[in-house]
Amino acid sequence: MxxxxxxxxxxxxxxxxxxxxxxxxxxxxxxxxxxxxxxxxxxxxxxxxxxKIELNIAVTGESGTGKSSFINAMRGLRNTDEGAAEVGVTETTMEPTKYPHPSQPNVSYWDLPGIGSINFPAGEYLQKMKFERYDFFIIISAGRFKENEGKLAEDIKRLEKKFYFVRTKIDLDFYSMRMGGSKINEKKMLHDIRSECVKNLQKTRILTPPVFLISSFEWDEYDFNQLNKTLEDNLPYIKKSIFVLAYAxxxxxxxxxxxxxxxxxxxxxxxxxxxxxxxxxxxxxxxxxxxxxxxxxxxxxxxxxxxxxxxxxxxxxxxxxxxxxxxxxxxxxxxxxxxxxxxxxxxxxxxxxxxxxxxxxxxxxxxxxxxxxxxxxxxxxxxxxxxxxxxxxxxxxxxxxxxxxx
Known part of the structure:
Protein backbone atom coordinates (compact mmCIF):
# COMPACT_ATOMS: atom_id res chain seq x y z
CA MET A 1 0.00 0.00 0.00
CA LYS A 52 11.63 9.71 25.79
CA ILE A 53 10.39 8.23 22.52
CA GLU A 54 7.81 10.47 20.88
CA LEU A 55 5.13 9.83 18.27
CA ASN A 56 4.04 12.95 16.38
CA ILE A 57 0.97 12.64 14.16
CA ALA A 58 0.00 15.44 11.80
CA VAL A 59 -3.69 15.97 11.07
CA THR A 60 -4.21 18.10 7.99
CA GLY A 61 -6.73 18.93 5.28
CA GLU A 62 -9.02 21.79 4.33
CA SER A 63 -10.74 23.97 6.92
CA GLY A 64 -14.10 22.75 8.18
CA THR A 65 -13.50 19.05 7.55
CA GLY A 66 -13.51 18.08 11.24
CA LYS A 67 -9.79 17.88 12.06
CA SER A 68 -10.27 19.01 15.67
CA SER A 69 -13.10 16.56 16.35
CA PHE A 70 -11.00 13.77 14.89
CA ILE A 71 -8.06 14.67 17.16
CA ASN A 72 -10.35 14.65 20.18
CA ALA A 73 -11.74 11.25 19.21
CA MET A 74 -8.26 9.78 18.83
CA ARG A 75 -7.37 11.12 22.29
CA GLY A 76 -10.52 9.63 23.85
CA LEU A 77 -12.05 13.05 24.53
CA ARG A 78 -15.36 14.75 23.82
CA ASN A 79 -15.23 18.18 22.18
CA THR A 80 -16.35 19.76 25.47
CA ASP A 81 -13.76 18.03 27.68
CA GLU A 82 -10.94 19.96 29.29
CA GLY A 83 -7.88 19.93 27.03
CA ALA A 84 -9.88 19.11 23.89
CA ALA A 85 -8.91 20.68 20.57
CA GLU A 86 -11.03 23.74 19.83
CA VAL A 87 -13.90 23.05 17.44
CA GLY A 88 -15.63 25.73 15.38
CA VAL A 89 -17.46 26.43 12.13
CA THR A 90 -14.80 28.94 11.10
CA GLU A 91 -11.05 28.40 10.81
CA THR A 92 -9.87 28.04 14.41
CA THR A 93 -6.30 26.77 13.84
CA MET A 94 -3.88 29.49 12.74
CA GLU A 95 -0.61 27.61 13.34
CA PRO A 96 0.39 23.97 13.99
CA THR A 97 -1.03 23.19 17.43
CA LYS A 98 0.22 20.28 19.53
CA TYR A 99 -2.27 18.18 21.51
CA PRO A 100 -0.55 15.57 23.72
CA HIS A 101 -2.53 12.50 24.66
CA PRO A 102 -3.97 12.96 28.19
CA SER A 103 -2.47 9.74 29.61
CA GLN A 104 0.40 9.15 27.16
CA PRO A 105 1.96 12.60 26.62
CA ASN A 106 4.66 11.15 24.34
CA VAL A 107 1.91 10.66 21.74
CA SER A 108 0.94 14.01 20.22
CA TYR A 109 -1.55 14.98 17.54
CA TRP A 110 -0.76 18.18 15.66
CA ASP A 111 -3.72 20.14 14.33
CA LEU A 112 -2.45 21.86 11.19
CA PRO A 113 -4.16 24.92 9.70
CA GLY A 114 -6.50 24.21 6.81
CA ILE A 115 -4.80 24.00 3.44
CA GLY A 116 -6.11 26.30 0.74
CA SER A 117 -7.41 29.04 3.03
CA ILE A 118 -6.49 32.70 2.55
CA ASN A 119 -3.91 32.41 5.32
CA PHE A 120 -2.39 29.17 4.01
CA PRO A 121 -2.57 28.88 0.20
CA ALA A 122 -1.61 25.45 -1.16
CA GLY A 123 1.60 26.64 -2.79
CA GLU A 124 3.08 27.78 0.55
CA TYR A 125 1.65 25.10 2.81
CA LEU A 126 4.56 22.66 2.80
CA GLN A 127 7.16 25.23 3.76
CA LYS A 128 5.12 26.62 6.65
CA MET A 129 4.02 23.35 8.26
CA LYS A 130 7.50 21.84 8.90
CA PHE A 131 6.41 18.46 7.60
CA GLU A 132 9.70 16.78 8.53
CA ARG A 133 8.93 16.65 12.25
CA TYR A 134 5.93 14.31 11.91
CA ASP A 135 5.96 10.51 11.88
CA PHE A 136 3.02 10.32 9.48
CA PHE A 137 0.09 12.35 8.21
CA ILE A 138 -3.66 11.96 8.31
CA ILE A 139 -5.48 13.92 5.61
CA ILE A 140 -9.01 14.73 6.74
CA SER A 141 -11.72 15.19 4.12
CA ALA A 142 -15.47 15.78 4.25
CA GLY A 143 -18.02 16.00 1.45
CA ARG A 144 -16.81 16.09 -2.13
CA PHE A 145 -13.14 15.41 -2.86
CA LYS A 146 -11.18 18.65 -3.21
CA GLU A 147 -8.26 19.39 -5.52
CA ASN A 148 -6.15 20.58 -2.58
CA GLU A 149 -6.55 17.18 -0.88
CA GLY A 150 -5.09 15.42 -3.90
CA LYS A 151 -2.22 17.90 -4.08
CA LEU A 152 -1.53 17.42 -0.39
CA ALA A 153 -1.38 13.63 -0.80
CA GLU A 154 0.97 14.00 -3.75
CA ASP A 155 3.27 16.40 -1.86
CA ILE A 156 3.46 14.10 1.18
CA LYS A 157 4.27 11.16 -1.06
CA ARG A 158 7.04 13.19 -2.71
CA LEU A 159 8.51 13.83 0.76
CA GLU A 160 8.54 10.03 1.29
CA LYS A 161 6.27 10.30 4.29
CA LYS A 162 3.38 7.97 5.11
CA PHE A 163 -0.15 9.30 4.90
CA TYR A 164 -3.68 8.03 5.47
CA PHE A 165 -6.78 9.56 3.85
CA VAL A 166 -9.71 9.82 6.26
CA ARG A 167 -13.18 10.76 5.05
CA THR A 168 -15.07 12.06 8.09
CA LYS A 169 -18.70 12.94 8.86
CA ILE A 170 -20.07 9.73 7.37
CA ASP A 171 -22.79 9.77 10.03
CA LEU A 172 -23.89 13.24 8.88
CA ASP A 173 -24.04 12.08 5.27
CA PHE A 174 -26.48 9.33 6.21
CA TYR A 175 -28.46 11.68 8.46
CA SER A 176 -28.85 14.29 5.70
CA MET A 177 -30.05 11.69 3.21
CA ARG A 178 -32.64 10.34 5.63
CA MET A 179 -33.87 13.83 6.61
CA GLY A 180 -34.34 14.55 2.92
CA GLY A 181 -36.63 11.56 2.62
CA SER A 182 -34.22 9.48 0.56
CA LYS A 183 -34.12 5.72 0.88
CA ILE A 184 -30.49 4.72 1.14
CA ASN A 185 -28.47 1.57 0.87
CA GLU A 186 -25.71 2.19 3.43
CA LYS A 187 -23.40 -0.49 2.05
CA LYS A 188 -23.65 0.89 -1.49
CA MET A 189 -23.28 4.48 -0.30
CA LEU A 190 -20.10 3.62 1.63
CA HIS A 191 -18.75 1.81 -1.42
CA ASP A 192 -19.47 4.83 -3.65
CA ILE A 193 -17.83 7.30 -1.24
CA ARG A 194 -14.74 5.12 -0.92
CA SER A 195 -14.52 4.60 -4.68
CA GLU A 196 -14.67 8.35 -5.33
CA CYS A 197 -11.85 9.00 -2.85
CA VAL A 198 -9.68 6.24 -4.31
CA LYS A 199 -10.33 7.33 -7.90
CA ASN A 200 -9.38 10.93 -7.22
CA LEU A 201 -6.27 10.01 -5.25
CA GLN A 202 -5.18 7.71 -8.07
CA LYS A 203 -5.19 10.72 -10.38
CA THR A 204 -2.22 11.94 -8.35
CA ARG A 205 -0.35 8.72 -9.26
CA ILE A 206 -0.98 7.04 -5.90
CA LEU A 207 -1.98 3.58 -7.05
CA THR A 208 -3.38 2.05 -3.85
CA PRO A 209 -4.23 4.96 -1.53
CA PRO A 210 -5.16 4.13 2.09
CA VAL A 211 -8.74 5.42 2.55
CA PHE A 212 -10.85 5.18 5.72
CA LEU A 213 -14.47 6.28 6.23
CA ILE A 214 -15.28 7.31 9.80
CA SER A 215 -17.42 9.27 12.21
CA SER A 216 -15.53 11.10 14.95
CA PHE A 217 -18.49 10.51 17.28
CA GLU A 218 -19.34 6.87 16.56
CA TRP A 219 -16.05 5.17 17.37
CA ASP A 220 -17.24 1.62 16.83
CA GLU A 221 -18.82 2.29 13.44
CA TYR A 222 -17.44 2.33 9.91
CA ASP A 223 -13.61 2.23 9.59
CA PHE A 224 -12.58 3.82 12.89
CA ASN A 225 -11.20 0.62 14.44
CA GLN A 226 -9.61 -0.43 11.15
CA LEU A 227 -7.83 2.93 10.93
CA ASN A 228 -6.31 2.45 14.39
CA LYS A 229 -5.27 -1.10 13.55
CA THR A 230 -3.60 0.03 10.31
CA LEU A 231 -1.73 2.87 12.02
CA GLU A 232 -0.56 0.44 14.69
CA ASP A 233 0.60 -2.20 12.20
CA ASN A 234 2.62 0.30 10.16
CA LEU A 235 4.60 1.75 13.08
CA PRO A 236 8.04 0.55 14.21
CA TYR A 237 7.55 -1.71 17.22
CA ILE A 238 8.60 0.69 19.97
CA LYS A 239 6.39 3.50 18.65
CA LYS A 240 3.61 0.97 18.15
CA SER A 241 3.76 0.19 21.88
CA ILE A 242 3.14 3.78 22.97
CA PHE A 243 0.42 4.18 20.32
CA VAL A 244 -1.41 1.12 21.67
CA LEU A 245 -1.10 2.33 25.27
CA ALA A 246 -2.73 5.59 24.17
CA TYR A 247 -5.91 3.83 22.99
CA ALA A 248 -9.11 4.76 24.79
Missing part, protein backbone atom coordinates in the same frame (compact mmCIF):
# COMPACT_ATOMS: atom_id res chain seq x y z
CA UNK A 2 1.51 3.31 -1.09
CA UNK A 3 1.68 5.95 1.59
CA UNK A 4 1.30 3.36 4.37
CA UNK A 5 3.70 0.52 3.72
CA UNK A 6 4.57 -1.76 6.65
CA UNK A 7 7.82 -0.98 8.42
CA UNK A 8 10.62 -3.49 8.49
CA UNK A 9 10.77 -5.46 11.70
CA UNK A 10 13.91 -6.78 13.33
CA UNK A 11 14.57 -10.16 14.93
CA UNK A 12 11.92 -11.68 17.18
CA UNK A 13 14.08 -10.94 20.21
CA UNK A 14 13.92 -7.22 19.44
CA UNK A 15 10.17 -7.32 18.98
CA UNK A 16 9.64 -9.08 22.31
CA UNK A 17 12.02 -7.10 24.50
CA UNK A 18 12.73 -3.71 22.86
CA UNK A 19 16.42 -4.75 22.49
CA UNK A 20 18.38 -5.59 19.37
CA UNK A 21 20.26 -8.88 19.26
CA UNK A 22 23.51 -6.94 19.65
CA UNK A 23 22.21 -5.19 22.78
CA UNK A 24 21.05 -8.50 24.26
CA UNK A 25 24.51 -10.00 23.77
CA UNK A 26 26.02 -6.93 25.43
CA UNK A 27 23.70 -7.46 28.40
CA UNK A 28 24.80 -11.06 28.68
CA UNK A 29 28.47 -10.05 28.61
CA UNK A 30 27.96 -7.43 31.33
CA UNK A 31 26.05 -9.94 33.45
CA UNK A 32 28.90 -12.44 33.22
CA UNK A 33 31.32 -9.75 34.37
CA UNK A 34 29.30 -8.10 37.13
CA UNK A 35 26.15 -10.12 37.81
CA UNK A 36 22.77 -8.41 37.98
CA UNK A 37 24.33 -5.10 38.99
CA UNK A 38 26.48 -5.31 35.86
CA UNK A 39 23.43 -4.98 33.59
CA UNK A 40 21.43 -2.54 35.71
CA UNK A 41 22.89 0.62 34.16
CA UNK A 42 22.30 -0.67 30.63
CA UNK A 43 18.67 -1.46 31.39
CA UNK A 44 18.15 1.89 33.14
CA UNK A 45 19.48 3.57 30.01
CA UNK A 46 17.08 1.59 27.81
CA UNK A 47 14.07 2.43 29.98
CA UNK A 48 15.06 6.11 29.91
CA UNK A 49 15.24 5.93 26.11
CA UNK A 50 11.82 4.29 25.92
CA UNK A 51 10.30 6.98 28.12
CA UNK A 249 -10.53 1.71 26.60
CA UNK A 250 -13.40 0.96 24.21
CA UNK A 251 -13.28 -2.84 24.30
CA UNK A 252 -12.01 -5.84 26.26
CA UNK A 253 -9.61 -6.54 23.39
CA UNK A 254 -7.96 -3.13 23.77
CA UNK A 255 -7.44 -3.68 27.50
CA UNK A 256 -5.86 -7.07 26.85
CA UNK A 257 -3.63 -5.63 24.14
CA UNK A 258 -2.41 -2.92 26.50
CA UNK A 259 -1.73 -5.51 29.19
CA UNK A 260 0.41 -7.50 26.78
CA UNK A 261 2.47 -4.42 25.94
CA UNK A 262 3.00 -3.59 29.61
CA UNK A 263 4.06 -7.15 30.39
CA UNK A 264 6.99 -6.82 28.01
CA UNK A 265 8.74 -4.21 30.16
CA UNK A 266 8.31 -6.04 33.46
CA UNK A 267 11.60 -7.95 33.28
CA UNK A 268 13.57 -4.73 32.82
CA UNK A 269 12.04 -3.09 35.87
CA UNK A 270 12.43 -6.34 37.82
CA UNK A 271 16.13 -6.49 37.02
CA UNK A 272 16.76 -2.97 38.29
CA UNK A 273 14.58 -3.39 41.36
CA UNK A 274 15.92 -6.83 42.22
CA UNK A 275 19.53 -5.72 41.96
CA UNK A 276 19.04 -3.16 44.70
CA UNK A 277 18.10 -5.58 47.44
CA UNK A 278 19.19 -8.99 46.18
CA UNK A 279 18.91 -11.71 48.83
CA UNK A 280 19.88 -15.39 48.49
CA UNK A 281 16.57 -16.82 49.73
CA UNK A 282 13.11 -15.69 48.72
CA UNK A 283 10.67 -14.62 51.40
CA UNK A 284 13.18 -12.97 53.72
CA UNK A 285 11.92 -9.43 53.17
CA UNK A 286 10.49 -7.12 50.55
CA UNK A 287 13.96 -7.01 49.00
CA UNK A 288 13.13 -4.71 46.11
CA UNK A 289 13.38 -1.06 45.19
CA UNK A 290 10.02 0.22 46.43
CA UNK A 291 10.35 3.37 44.35
CA UNK A 292 10.61 1.41 41.09
CA UNK A 293 7.80 -0.96 42.06
CA UNK A 294 5.54 1.92 43.02
CA UNK A 295 6.27 3.87 39.84
CA UNK A 296 5.65 0.87 37.57
CA UNK A 297 2.44 -0.18 39.31
CA UNK A 298 1.06 3.37 39.11
CA UNK A 299 1.99 3.39 35.42
CA UNK A 300 0.03 0.14 34.93
CA UNK A 301 -3.00 1.71 36.59
CA UNK A 302 -2.85 4.82 34.43
CA UNK A 303 -2.33 2.95 31.14
CA UNK A 304 -5.24 0.62 31.91
CA UNK A 305 -7.54 3.54 32.69
CA UNK A 306 -8.05 2.94 36.41
CA UNK A 307 -6.74 6.26 37.72
CA UNK A 308 -9.26 8.92 38.74
CA UNK A 309 -9.15 11.15 35.63
CA UNK A 310 -9.37 8.17 33.24
CA UNK A 311 -12.38 6.70 35.03
CA UNK A 312 -14.10 10.08 34.96
CA UNK A 313 -13.44 10.51 31.21
CA UNK A 314 -14.88 7.06 30.51
CA UNK A 315 -17.92 7.86 32.65
CA UNK A 316 -18.47 11.08 30.69
CA UNK A 317 -18.17 9.36 27.31
CA UNK A 318 -20.49 6.47 28.19
CA UNK A 319 -22.93 8.50 30.31
CA UNK A 320 -22.41 6.17 33.27
CA UNK A 321 -22.01 7.42 36.86
CA UNK A 322 -18.34 7.13 37.77
CA UNK A 323 -19.31 5.38 41.01
CA UNK A 324 -20.69 2.48 38.93
CA UNK A 325 -17.31 2.07 37.26
CA UNK A 326 -15.41 2.31 40.52
CA UNK A 327 -17.73 -0.23 42.12
CA UNK A 328 -16.36 -3.10 40.00
CA UNK A 329 -12.74 -2.29 40.82
CA UNK A 330 -11.03 -3.86 43.82
CA UNK A 331 -11.00 -0.84 46.20
CA UNK A 332 -7.38 -1.58 47.14
CA UNK A 333 -6.32 -0.95 43.54
CA UNK A 334 -7.64 2.60 43.76
CA UNK A 335 -5.66 3.39 46.90
CA UNK A 336 -2.36 5.23 47.06
CA UNK A 337 0.35 2.81 45.94
CA UNK A 338 3.12 2.52 48.53
CA UNK A 339 5.13 -0.14 50.37
CA UNK A 340 2.19 -1.10 52.61
CA UNK A 341 -0.14 -1.52 49.61
CA UNK A 342 2.40 -3.64 47.74
CA UNK A 343 3.10 -5.84 50.76
CA UNK A 344 -0.59 -6.32 51.52
CA UNK A 345 -1.77 -7.03 47.98
CA UNK A 346 1.04 -8.89 46.28
CA UNK A 347 3.97 -9.72 48.56
CA UNK A 348 2.51 -12.72 50.42
CA UNK A 349 1.61 -14.73 47.32
CA UNK A 350 4.90 -13.82 45.71
CA UNK A 351 7.04 -15.07 48.59
CA UNK A 352 5.28 -18.42 48.47
CA UNK A 353 5.39 -18.81 44.70
CA UNK A 354 8.93 -17.68 43.94
CA UNK A 355 11.63 -20.34 43.89
CA UNK A 356 15.24 -20.44 42.76
CA UNK A 357 14.15 -23.37 40.62
CA UNK A 358 12.68 -20.81 38.21
CA UNK A 359 15.63 -20.57 35.89
CA UNK A 360 14.32 -19.53 32.49
CA UNK A 361 12.62 -16.55 30.88
CA UNK A 362 11.43 -18.07 27.62
CA UNK A 363 10.48 -14.75 26.09
CA UNK A 364 14.05 -13.38 26.30
CA UNK A 365 16.07 -15.70 24.04
CA UNK A 366 19.63 -14.52 24.65
CA UNK A 367 19.56 -13.63 28.34
CA UNK A 368 16.74 -15.95 29.35
CA UNK A 369 18.81 -17.98 31.78
CA UNK A 370 21.17 -15.41 33.27
CA UNK A 371 18.79 -14.54 36.10
CA UNK A 372 18.12 -18.15 37.02
CA UNK A 373 19.51 -18.01 40.56
CA UNK A 374 18.60 -14.43 41.42
CA UNK A 375 15.61 -14.87 43.69
CA UNK A 376 15.04 -11.15 44.25
CA UNK A 377 14.61 -10.66 40.52
CA UNK A 378 11.87 -13.26 40.51
CA UNK A 379 10.17 -11.75 43.55
CA UNK A 380 10.04 -8.35 41.88
CA UNK A 381 8.95 -9.81 38.57
CA UNK A 382 6.20 -11.78 40.29
CA UNK A 383 4.93 -8.72 42.18
CA UNK A 384 4.72 -6.71 38.96
CA UNK A 385 3.12 -9.60 37.08
CA UNK A 386 0.48 -10.12 39.76
CA UNK A 387 -0.21 -6.40 39.97
CA UNK A 388 -0.65 -6.16 36.20
CA UNK A 389 -2.99 -9.16 36.26
CA UNK A 390 -5.17 -7.57 38.95
CA UNK A 391 -5.33 -4.21 37.16
CA UNK A 392 -6.15 -5.92 33.85
CA UNK A 393 -9.00 -7.91 35.38
CA UNK A 394 -10.48 -4.76 36.92
CA UNK A 395 -10.05 -2.77 33.70
CA UNK A 396 -11.95 -5.47 31.79
CA UNK A 397 -14.81 -5.26 34.34
CA UNK A 398 -14.90 -1.47 34.00
CA UNK A 399 -15.14 -1.63 30.20
CA UNK A 400 -17.93 -4.20 30.38
CA UNK A 401 -19.96 -2.02 32.76
CA UNK A 402 -19.26 1.18 30.79
CA UNK A 403 -20.35 -0.30 27.45
CA UNK A 404 -22.92 -2.79 28.67
CA UNK A 405 -20.93 -5.83 27.57
CA UNK A 406 -22.05 -9.17 29.02
Missing amino acids: EGASSSQQGPQSEIATFFTLEQLNKLKSHFEEGGVKGVTDLIKQKLAELD NRSVEIVQQKSKMLQERIWMSATISGAVGAVPVPGVSLACDIGILTEEIMYFRKCLGLDGPSLQKLANITNKPVKELRAVVNPSLLETINEDTIARLWWGATAVAVSVAEVALDFIPVIGSIFGAVSSFYMTRRILTNALKDFTESAVKVVKVAYGID
